[in-house]
Amino acid sequence: MNRDFSEALDAAIAHASVIRASAKGLQRILNAVFLDGPFRPLKNFANGTWLEHPLHPLLTDVPVGAWTVTLLLYIAALFFGVNGIGIAIALAMGLGILAALAAIATGFMDWMDVDPTELAVGFIHALVNITGTILFIIAWIMLYTSQWQVSMANFIPALVGYLVMALGAYLGGELVFRLGTMINRNAYRSGPKEFTPVVEFDDLPENKPQRFDVKGQPVLLVRRGQRVYAIGAVCSHYGAPLEQGTLHDSIIECPWHYSHFSLEDGSVKRGPSTAPLPLYDTDVKDGKIWVKVNRVTQAVSPH
């Protein structure tokens, strides 16, 4: 089988049994602590559900930027003779360390819900970034103990940490752009612009979510009394079939990682999902249920 570099790297990591077993063990622990109970709101917060955007990638930008500034300041001090910038270096490096710790914590909250390949690659991504962060912590402590005097000795761990972080960032990109972690599974949905008949009203049982293909789009219909709700049938977090989900009044719970979506407007009520579901208008006419698109992710339909 011909694989390009990225695929070969992912496959090598995912097939390493020690990585798989370690990742699985840690995932089990995180699930035991955060899936239910008092810590669940923390996970929601870390997933970025409240922000309607994953929090982890947003935080990762800070150490990348802060540590790039750190390196440039080191170069200015060590190779161009700029004096008195030890504290500036410590501030930039310290900001990067704090943000990296937050990024690591939020990353684990996203990671605990992924499939085996992403689990293994994400585990290495985390290990690499933790190593990079530790190297920057060492550099910061060395700078502090030398009373902010910049030296080759405190530059070296920062430089190695930066290179390690670059590898971690590469693996992070791999997780999103190749493996699709935390992407919106409904990014390219559309739907009929005109009301389209789907099913006889009497054939849709009450409180039993059902999936229909409406002009090529997966639509979930839920009948509650005389009211019919229509939202996307695919979970925006990882693509679970929502017709297999659990109904809690006007909320549908995803069967895989238990995100909650409102039937009223498709909005996310509980993570790990951060993107709402497509929303469809419904009408009952001539004994049939009709739907047309109300809101999908892309403001201007590509088709």
Ligand code: FES
């Ligand atoms: S697939 Fe993960 S919450 Fe739905």
